[in-house]
Amino acid sequence: xxxxxxxxxxxxxxxxxxxxxxxxxxxxxxxxxxxxxxxxxxxxxxxxxxxxxxxxxxxxxxxxxxxxxxxxxxxxxxxxxxxxxxxxxxxxxxxxxxxxxxxxxxxxxxxxxxxxxxxxxxxxxxxxxxxxxxxxxxxxxxxxxxxxxxxxxxxxxxxxxxxxxxxxxxxxxxxxxxxxxxxxxxxxxxxxxxxxxxxxxxxxxxxxxxxxxxxxxxxxxxxxxxxxxxxxxxxxxxxxxxxxxxxxxxxxxxxxxxxxxxxxxxxxxxxxxxxxxxxxxxxxxxxxxxxxxxxxxxxxxxxxxxxxxxxxxxxxxxxxxxxxxxxxxxxxxxxxxxxxxxxxxxxxxxxxxxxxxxxxxxxxxxxxxxxxxxxxxxxxxxxxxxxxxxxx
Amino acid sequence: xxxxxxxxxxxxxxxxxxxxxxxxxxxxxxxxxxxxxxxxxxxxxxxxxxxxxxxxxxxxxxxxxxxxxxxxxxxxxxxxxxxxxxxxxxxxxxxxxxxxxxxxxxxxxxxxxxxxxxxxxxxxxxxxxxxxxxxxxxxxxxxxxxxxxxxxxxxxxxxxxxxxxxxxxxxxxxxxxxxxxxxxxxxxxxxxxxxxxxxxxxxxxxxxxxxxxxxxxxxxxxxxxxxxxxxxxxxxxxxxxxxxxxxxxxxxxxxxxxxxxxxxxxxxxxxxxxxxxxxxxxxxxxxxxxxxxxxxxxxxxxxxxxxxxxxxxxxxxxxxxxxxxxxxxxxxxxxxxxxxxxxxxxxxxxxxxxxxxxxxxxxxxxxxxxxxxxxxxxxxxxxxxxxxxxxx
Numbered sequence: 001x002x003x004x005x006x007x008x009x010x011x012x013x014x015x016x017x018x019x020x021x022x023x024x025x026x027x028x029x030x031x032x033x034x035x036x037x038x039x040x041x042x043x044x045x046x047x048x049x050x051x052x053x054x055x056x057x058x059x060x061x062x063x064x065x066x067x068x069x070x071x072x073x074x075x076x077x078x079x080x081x082x083x084x085x086x087x088x089x090x091x092x093x094x095x096x097x098x099x100x101x102x103x104x105x106x107x108x109x110x111x112x113x114x115x116x117x118x119x120x121x122x123x124x125x126x127x128x129x130x131x132x133x134x135x136x137x138x139x140x141x142x143x144x145x146x147x148x149x150x151x152x153x154x155x156x157x158x159x160x161x162x163x164x165x166x167x168x169x170x171x172x173x174x175x176x177x178x179x180x181x182x183x184x185x186x187x188x189x190x191x192x193x194x195x196x197x198x199x200x201x202x203x204x205x206x207x208x209x210x211x212x213x214x215x216x217x218x219x220x221x222x223x224x225x226x227x228x229x230x231x232x233x234x235x236x237x238x239x240x241x242x243x244x245x246x247x248x249x250x251x252x253x254x255x256x257x258x259x260x261x262x263x264x265x266x267x268x269x270x271x272x273x274x275x276x277x278x279x280x281x282x283x284x285x286x287x288x289x290x291x292x293x294x295x296x297x298x299x300x301x302x303x304x305x306x307x308x309x310x311x312x313x314x315x316x317x318x319x320x321x322x323x324x325x326x327x328x329x330x331x332x333x334x335x336x337x338x339x340x341x342x343x344x345x346x347x348x349x350x351x352x353x354x355x356x357x358x359x360x361x362x363x364x365x366x367x368x369x370x371x372x373x374x375x376x377x378x379x380x381x382x383x384x385x386x387x388x389x390x391x392x
Numbered sequence: 393x394x395x396x397x398x399x400x401x402x403x404x405x406x407x408x409x410x411x412x413x414x415x416x417x418x419x420x421x422x423x424x425x426x427x428x429x430x431x432x433x434x435x436x437x438x439x440x441x442x443x444x445x446x447x448x449x450x451x452x453x454x455x456x457x458x459x460x461x462x463x464x465x466x467x468x469x470x471x472x473x474x475x476x477x478x479x480x481x482x483x484x485x486x487x488x489x490x491x492x493x494x495x496x497x498x499x500x501x502x503x504x505x506x507x508x509x510x511x512x513x514x515x516x517x518x519x520x521x522x523x524x525x526x527x528x529x530x531x532x533x534x535x536x537x538x539x540x541x542x543x544x545x546x547x548x549x550x551x552x553x554x555x556x557x558x559x560x561x562x563x564x565x566x567x568x569x570x571x572x573x574x575x576x577x578x579x580x581x582x583x584x585x586x587x588x589x590x591x592x593x594x595x596x597x598x599x600x601x602x603x604x605x606x607x608x609x610x611x612x613x614x615x616x617x618x619x620x621x622x623x624x625x626x627x628x629x630x631x632x633x634x635x636x637x638x639x640x641x642x643x644x645x646x647x648x649x650x651x652x653x654x655x656x657x658x659x660x661x662x663x664x665x666x667x668x669x670x671x672x673x674x675x676x677x678x679x680x681x682x683x684x685x686x687x688x689x690x691x692x693x694x695x696x697x698x699x700x701x702x703x704x705x706x707x708x709x710x711x712x713x714x715x716x717x718x719x720x721x722x723x724x725x726x727x728x729x730x731x732x733x734x735x736x737x738x739x740x741x742x743x744x745x746x747x748x749x750x751x752x753x754x755x756x757x758x759x760x761x762x763x764x765x766x767x768x769x770x771x772x773x774x775x776x777x778x779x780x781x782x783x784x
Contacts, residue, residue, distance in 0.1 A: 042666040148666045208655035208675035209648035215676035216608070216643075218669070219636045223615035229670075244611045251608075256601035256736060263600035268711050273704045274434045274540045277610070277696045278621075281703050283600035284607035304669045311673050312665045319660050341733065344648060 025090040026081030026098055026105065028054050032127050033113070033161045041156070041317060044147030047136050052114035052127030053161050056080050056097055057105030063167050067103055067391070068158060069093065069112040070175030070182035072377070073306060074119055074249060076126045077112035080105075083125065093176075095381045102384035103391065108171060113158045115178075116149050117305035122297045131230065131301035143301060144230035150309050151181045152317045155189060158182070172196035172391055173330075176376040177343065178306075181313050184351070187332065188316030188324040196390065197330040201337050201367075201376030204351035205314040205321045210343065213252070218307045220244035221300045230301050239295045245303055246291040255339045255372030263287065315351075325351075326358055333390050334364040335383055337375035363390070417482040418473030418490055418497065420446050424519050425505070425553045433548070433709060436539030439528050444506040444519030445553050448472050448489055449497030455559050459495055459783070460550060461485065461504040462567030462574035464769070465698060466511055466641060468518045469504035472497075475517065485568075487773045494776035495783065500563060505550045507570075508541050509697035514689045523622065523693035535693060536622035542701050543573045544709045547581060550574070564588035564783055565722075568768040569735065570698075573705050576743070579724065580708030580716040588782065589722040593729050593759075593768030595739035596746065597706040597713045602735065605644070610699045612636035613692045622693050631687045637695055638683040647731045647764030655679065707743075717743075718750050725782050726756040727775055729767035755782070 035049040054077045059066065069079045071092075080097035082090050096102040097110055117130035131146040162170075170193050175183040180202025187197040203210070221227055224241030232238060251259070264282035273281045280288060316324020332355060336348035345366060352364040367382055369375035427441040446469045451458065461471045463484075472489035474482050488494040489502055510520035523538040554560075562585050567575040572594025579589040595602070613619055616633030624630060643651070656674035665673045672680060708716020724747060728740035737758060744756040759774055761767035 144669065148669060150666070206658060207648065207652050208657060208678075209643075209646075209651040211658060211673050211675040212639075212643055212651070212655065212679045215672060215680065216636065216640055219639075219680075220612070220615065223612065223632055223636060225617040240615055244608065244615060247604075247611070248608055251601075251604055254601075256599065256738065259601040259604070260599050263604065265600060266598060266603060266706070267713060269706055269709055270704055273700060274542070277536065277540060277693075277700045280607065281603050283603040284703070286600075287604045288607065288611070301669075308665055308669045311676070312662055314658070314661055317661055321659060346648065 025094055026056050028081035030125050035160055040147050041150050041152040049129045050127055051157055053077050054112050056110040057108050059109040064169055065108050066167050066170050067108045067110045068170050068173045070179035072177035072179050077114045079112045092377055096384055102387040113161050115154045117302045119303050119306050120297045121299045121302055132299040141233040148308055151185045151313050154182050155185050170194050174198035176200035184315045187328045187330040191327050191329040194330040198333045200335045201340055201343055201373055203343050203347035206311055211311045214307050214311055216248055217245045218304050227300055238300045242295040242298050242300050243292045247287050252342045253373040257370035325354055328360055331361045335367055337367045340373045342373040417486055418448050420473035422517050427552055432539050433542050433544040441521045442519055443549055445469050446504050448502040449500050451501040456561055457500050458559050458562050459500045459502045460562050460565045462571035464569035464571050469506045471504040484769055488776055494779040505553050507546045509694045511695050511698050512689045513691045524691040533625040540700055543577045543705050546574050547577050562586050566590035568592040576707045579720045579722040583719050583721040586722040590725045592727045593732055593735055593765055595735050596743035598703055603703045606699050606703055609637045609640055610696050619692055630692045634687040634690050634692050635684045639679050644734045645765040649762035717746055720752055723753045727759055729759045732765045734765040
């Protein structure tokens with residue numbers, strides 16, 4: 001168990017990276033990839049698409065040692081390493097990506113790409129294209145004129161990044177949460193590419209429960225009058241709505257065990273709350289204040305688009321899930337978190353069962369921990385040996 | 393398992409009553425109790441306090457056969473029976489309250505009281521006093537001038553209702569969810585009154601996790617510009633905020649098993665969501681549309697006050713929980729629901745453990761079912777024999 005203070009600061013940092021342990025981290029650089037034109041899975045064309053990407057390790061001559069790491073909702077391509085030796089935190093999966101680690105950068109060339117409509121376009125280390133980007137046709141931000149994109153689009157843009165380097169095969173694709181959707185989408189959409197697929201805290205498709213739960217993240221933003229039907233780039237950003245959305249995300253991604261350890265306790269009569277319903281009790285204030293701090297880094301419309309991409313998800317984007325799953329030829333490994341309240345373990349279990357019923361190669365193993373959904377990030381070290389073995 | 397259509401209609405009815413089975417229901421009448429003046433636990437005075445109440449069975453001469461039933465957040469005192477034989481639904485616990493049932497009205501006089509600041513003051517069968525009530529000093533609704541009230545205040549008003557009938561002892565107090573807070577508060581605040589206490593899907597105090605979770609129900613309302621800092625009684629009510637609050641409550645009170653059975657499934661590629669982020673996918677639309685239908689029956693400020701009463705809760709309202717629990721002399725029974733995501737079973741388990749450590753008489757038994765938190769309402773029949781025995 002990590003010390004509480006460290007956990008607290010991680011939460012306040014909010015973008016879910018893990019502090020590097022005693023080990024030295026790789027030094028990495030964010031790079032930018034540009035597509036003059038990209039046609040979405042829905043058939044809309046976007047000009048001048050830019051996304052950021054990072055790589056750890058070296059691409060071999062045969063270009064067959066590539067592992068793609070796909071990122072989660074609030075994350076970006078900074079999966080490992082540091083930008084400068086002075087960075088307080090390394091990339092979010094630094095515990096398993098690096099020289100000699102589970103995903104061994106002495107052996108593998110590990111690539112990660114910032115998603116389209118990334119939730120945090122105002123973070124200086126994120127490069128993305130979405131509603132907040134300038135529409136070349138108008139010279140103004142797209143707003144809701146930006147086409148709805150899907151997990152398949154994230155995959156297609158990643159494929160373009162890889163193809164630009166002459167790559168046409170993935171030793172493995174691995175991702176947590178929204179990253180797991182991209183990983184299984186890769187396996188279902190481009191089976192000839194993908195030899196191994198690891199889904200961490202993931203699912204093969206969205207169910208009604210999860211679609212309705214994610215909707216709250218969007219509704220929070222739409223309720224904020226500053227959202228103004230998506231047209232706020234000349235005025236004030238809907239930071240109250242973004243604050244609530246982020247608070248819902250953080251709370252939903254955690255589990256009471258850890259939350260009650262890091263948030264202010266209420267073990268005595270809380271008199272401050274008696275004055276007025278306008279204030280917040282300490283535990284709520286703690287959550288909402290930390291969320292408010294990072295709200296300016298997010299873009300409200302980007303969150304709406306990202307929610308929609310997740311809500312629309314069905315592996316393979318075929319008419320049925322079965323068709324999509326049937327395309328998969330990769331060896332697959334599912335690592336749900338036992339205490340996950342966001343993408344509950346039944347979702348990965350169902351995916352594994354359905355693949356098994358289709359005679360696919362499937363393994364499933366649960367991550368235990370106090371974090372809930374976030375055990376897929378903070379407790380991933382638990383499965384380091386399992387991962388190392390799976391990648392051989 | 394009940395047929396799906398019945399479950400669906402229950403949800404759309406939305407106020408969580410159970411349909412009466414083949415049995416005939418009692419006929420009941422809502423009555424009104426008035427206090428000229430009431431001083432809150434926080435020391436504020438409210439004039440002309442009115443609350444509704446219902447009773448099932450007959451008060452015996454010794455006035456020692458009284459069972460008080462305390463209601464949940466979205467509920468009211470309609471715990472059993474029907475107002476007219478034609479009512480589509482009986483009170484929410486009609487399965488266990490009535491002649492010959494677990495809470496046998498041939499033997500017991502069962503009383504239930506509408507809470508202060510009830511969430512649904514616009515429901516014709518609810519009588520309550522709160523921010524939407526007319527302030528006798530101004531002739532206008534209180535709005536946020538209404539004092540913050542606590543679970544202790546709900547108990548104190550119930551006590552006045554009982555005392556007005558010459559009652560000074562409870563054979564038992566039993567409540568689900570917010571009702572369980574009132575039940576344990578009764579046992580801790582007035583131990584001389586309470587012989588037996590049953591906490592269904594309950595807790596002895598709020599923890600940081602739950603306080604922060606409940607905060608979202610309030611934030612949804614506060615984000616709606618029509619809320620106008622609580623001053624909306626001359627204009628449009630903040631129904632968008634109330635709709636979101638209710639959607640959060642319904643979703644949080646359920647469990648994926650049942651939700652995925654009753655909400656529209658998404659098993660094929662959901663093309664409708666590709667057009668714009670402005671629309672909702674079927675599962676979300678189902679939840680939010682049903683929530684919007686009943687939003688006019690609720691009052692936004694009442695929900696804020698009710699959330700606050702819950703967030704402030706600590707059994708006994710002493711300086712520490714231990715002090716409060718130590719006051720209890722009642723026999724206690726805890727009935728958490730195994731799949732509860734709102735007041736998770738660890739909360740009742742902790743309460744039971746703490747009472748045991750204080751040498752109190754405690755029993756705990758879990759309700760299993762597909763409903764989650766709502767198993768405390770819809771699956772209560774499972775514990776009918778246990779309850780009957782406990783009440784003897």
